Amino acid sequence: MSRKRMTTKEEPLTKKKVFLVGSPNVGKSAIFNALTGSYVTVSNYPGTTVDIAYGKMRIGRHHKIDLVDTPGMYSLRPITAEEEVGRKLIFKENPDCILHIVDAKNLERMLPLTFQLIETGLPIILVLNLYDELRARGMQLDIAHLEHDIGIPVVETVATRGIGIDNLSSRIVEVIEDRYRFSPMKVEYSEEIKEKIQSIAKHLKNDYAISKETIASLIIQNDKTIIDMVKAEGSLKKIETLCSNLDFNHMADLISQQRREASQSIMAERSAGDDNRTRGGWKDKLSALMVHHIWGVPILGLVLWFGLYKFVGEFGAGTLVDFIETNIFEAIINPKVDLIFHKIFGENLFFGLFAGEYGIFTLGIRYAIAIIFPIVATFFIAFSIIEDTGYLPRLAMLLDRAFKKIGLSGRAVIPLTLGFGCDTMATIVTRTLESTRERVIATFLLSLAIPCSAQLGVLLGLMAGNPKMLFIWALTVSGVFMLAGFLCKHLIKGEDSGFFMELPPLRLPSFMNVFTKTYTRMIWYFKEVIPIFIVASIVIWLGKLTGIFDFLVNVISYPVQWAGMPKAASPAFLYGFFRRDFGVAGLFDLAKQGVLSGNGLLIAAVVLTLFVPCVAQFAVTWKERGKAMAIGMAVFIFPFAFCVGFLLNVLLNALGVSL
Amino acid sequence: MRCALCSHEFNEDSAKRSCSACFKIGKCEMIKCPKCGYEIPPEPEWIKKVKRLFHRGRRDGDL
Numbered sequence A: 001m002s003r004k005r006m007t008t009k010e011e012p013l014t015k016k017k018v019f020l021v022g023s024p025n026v027g028k029s030a031i032f033n034a035l036t037g038s039y040v041t042v043s044n045y046p047g048t049t050v051d052i053a054y055g056k057m058r059i060g061r062h063h064k065i066d067l068v069d070t071p072g073m074y075s076l077r078p079i080t081a082e083e084e085v086g087r088k089l090i091f092k093e094n095p096d097c098i099l100h101i102v103d104a105k106n107l108e109r110m111l112p113l114t115f116q117l118i119e120t121g122l123p124i125i126l127v128l129n130l131y132d133e134l135r136a137r138g139m140q141l142d143i144a145h146l147e148h149d150i151g152i153p154v155v156e157t158v159a160t161r162g163i164g165i166d167n168l169s170s171r172i173v174e175v176i177e178d179r180y181r182f183s184p185m186k187v188e189y190s191e192e193i194k195e196k197i198q199s200i201a202k203h204l205k206n207d208y209a210i211s212k213e214t215i216a217s218l219i220i221q222n223d224k225t226i227i228d229m230v231k232a233e234g235s236l237k238k239i240e241t242l243c244s245n246l247d248f249n250h251m252a253d254l255i256s257q258q259r260r261e262a263s264q265s266i267m268a269e270r271s272a273g274d275d276n277r278t279r280g281g282w283k284d285k286l287s288a289l290m291v292h293h294i295w296g297v298p299i300l301g302l303v304l305w306f307g308l309y310k311f312v313g314e315f316g317a318g319t320l321v322d323f324i325e326t327n328i329f330e331a332i333i334n335p336k337v338d339l340i341f342h343k344i345f346g347e348n349l350f351f352g353l354f355a356g357e358y359g360i361f362t363l364g365i366r367y368a369i370a371i372i373f374p375i376v377a378t379f380f381i382a383f384s385i386i387e388d389t390g391y392l393p394r395l396a397m398l399l400d401r402a403f404k405k406i407g408l409s410g411r412a413v414i415p416l417t418l419g420f421g422c423d424t425m426a427t428i429v430t431r432t433l434e435s436t437r438e439r440v441i442a443t444f445l446l447s448l449a450i451p452c453s454a455q456l457g458v459l460l461g462l463m464a465g466n467p468k469m470l471f472i473w474a475l476t477v478s479g480v481f482m483l484a485g486f487l488c489k490h491l492i493k494g495e496d497s498g499f500f501m502e503l504p505p506l507r508l509p510s511f512m513n514v515f516t517k518t519y520t521r522m523i524w525y526f527k528e529v530i531p532i533f534i535v536a537s538i539v540i541w542l543g544k545l546t547g548i549f550d551f552l553v554n555v556i557s558y559p560v561q562w563a564g565m566p567k568a569a570s571p572a573f574l575y576g577f578f579r580r581d582f583g584v585a586g587l588f589d590l591a592k593q594g595v596l597s598g599n600g601l602l603i604a605a606v607v608l609t610l611f612v613p614c615v616a617q618f619a620v621t622w623k624e625r626g627k628a629m630a631i632g633m634a635v636f637i638f639p640f641a642f643c644v645g646f647l648l649n650v651l652l653n654a655l656g657v658s659l
Numbered sequence B: 001m002r003c004a005l006c007s008h009e010f011n012e013d014s015a016k017r018s019c020s021a022c023f024k025i026g027k028c029e030m031i032k033c034p035k036c037g038y039e040i041p042p043e044p045e046w047i048k049k050v051k052r053l054f055h056r057g058r059r060d061g062d063l
Helices: A028-036 A081-093 A106-118 A129-134 A143-150 A165-176 A191-202 A212-218 A224-231 A234-243 A250-270 A282-291 A297-345 A360-389 A391-404 A410-421 A423-432 A436-449 A453-463 A467-491 A513-547 A548-560 A567-578 A580-592 A596-607 A614-624 A628-655 B012-015 B045-053
Strands: A012-019 A042-044 A052-057 A063-069 A097-103 A122-129 A139-141 A154-156 A270-272
Touching: A012 A028, A012 A081, A012 A165, A028 A042, A028 A052, A028 A063, A028 A097, A028 A122, A028 A165, A042 A391, A042 A567, A052 A250, A063 A165, A063 A580, A081 A097, A097 A106, A106 A122, A106 A129, A106 A212, A106 A250, A106 A297, A122 A129, A122 A143, A122 A165, A122 A548, A129 A139, A129 A250, A129 B012, A139 A297, A191 A212, A191 A224, A191 A234, A212 A224, A224 A614, A234 A548, A282 A297, A282 A391, A297 A360, A297 A391, A297 A453, A297 A580, A297 A596, A360 A423, A360 A453, A360 A513, A360 A580, A391 A410, A410 A423, A410 A436, A423 A436, A423 A614, A436 A614, A453 A513, A453 A580, A513 A548, A513 A580, A513 B045, A548 A567, A548 A628, A567 A580, A567 A596, A580 A596, A596 A628, A614 A628, A628 B012
Parallel strands: A012 A063, A012 A097, A097 A122, A122 A154
Antiparallel strands: A042 A052, A052 A063, A139 A270
């Protein structure tokens, strides 16, 4: 007798789509990483520059899930391009499940979006992430009853430590296998709103991936994108009649208010503990002061005074540079280098390549290590501390008002702040600005009036002993910046852009973070600078040999002297064409030798700050904005910088100011 | 990772994509926020090893 082998039929793999939705700073990426591991691809949403991350996860033997990490959003009524894309994804892709990720300790503020997602009719799981931070505040949520009240699965997680991820995976399976009995809570809107939503929903003919009630509620809030979507139906005329006397703003306010009330009533029942320990604490008060349009200014002044002027200018560019230059290079290295290469080359012209006035070691390496290194190190330490505290986004908010006057929004703080690190990279980052007009204005201002890190540090060092000089320099440069921006705003046509930025919590800087960031930036900077400085030394040596260097110095000496500076400052401006930091290092040398001081030093500092972009920045401007604009900017800025120097000299003389 | 400037959360893969148009691609060793372009210095390997030695390492997704 033969035995029949029993085989079990394998169930086919189901392929499902799960979207992660939530506002910024709630740990969406951490959840995404925890669920997907390393199987991630990133691509732009078609027609936009918004990145979407796609991942895959497998749960058990039967479920292959495509996971999509949508851009951060606060509401289904989008303000930013990222929110617009996030909403489009939800409305078009019809996900099998949405994970609404929230910050557990800010649940009350985030529940209104949960309600909006529930209203779409799609299956939602509420994920309370950062749950450890909620517990650390002495708070607690009654998860079981919360789930009962809202009528959807609720899962608490601490994604960065992997807590709750297994439970979340189980709930995802429960939902995609249709085993969860949803009884989703609907916000009880007023009769006025309910009646309007129902009457509009009745006239929507097409089938949509989301509920008609959601479409109708967005129409009565005058959502242009949704209205255009409905236009294609042919029922828009009827809907327009229903909306003809509607106060859209009133509708939107009422709907938001009623969602908030629903959220508050749930939280009153289901949360416990005292959050007053941290709410309204000193960090919140300080944060509010930092972005205040009056109090924020002296706070910024203090940051710049102690962080940049005292630490970078006096300590870095003063104490440290003096020590390294005098005790190491002048006392030991330079004499030894001169001796060694004199022995090798004698009075041969190759002696000048390595030693002497313009040698690789005596000029290039000395500039990089004795002058630039201590200044850049202190600058990066100060910058990393400021960055680690969370002050930078607050600075963006503070400057938003001022930036509106020059045709930019607070978002431009990003490339302009980066410009204080490196103008070349900052020019590339201008592509993140929303309009061409903003990109052009920001690129021009970066080329004109934003000194890069080493240049700024050396300039601060040059003027550290003379606060009056520093004040006039800062006033002149910022005045030129605002004036140029103001003129650009009125000469270049276009509309102003909005600005929206999430503020991370303020925190005390961590030594490890500051050390890591400073160390990495220093390595990056020196890998870039030392070869360039060596090449610059070689180019200058060749220029000296051929006479081209002296010819060019002679040519540039005319505008230099016309602007009120001594002829000896001319080489520094020639160096500045290649690298601005090399140029200011030249000024530093002259100041130390006593050749450049007083009014002449101030004018040199102003002119070199406003000087043409370095070769690298010029090349990037050419690539980003086009040949005509790059050349036009350089051709304008070169004489303009010297004109400002000239006018400043005239003004100082007229007012009898002697520094 | 979380951007220190715009607070955008992202993973390193999406950051590497945003470098594709830069002339310094792969050479600057910085991680660039794909949303705002802000450059974030990555933690060097030797520091990660020192932290692990002292049991003070941090998991992915946490800056």
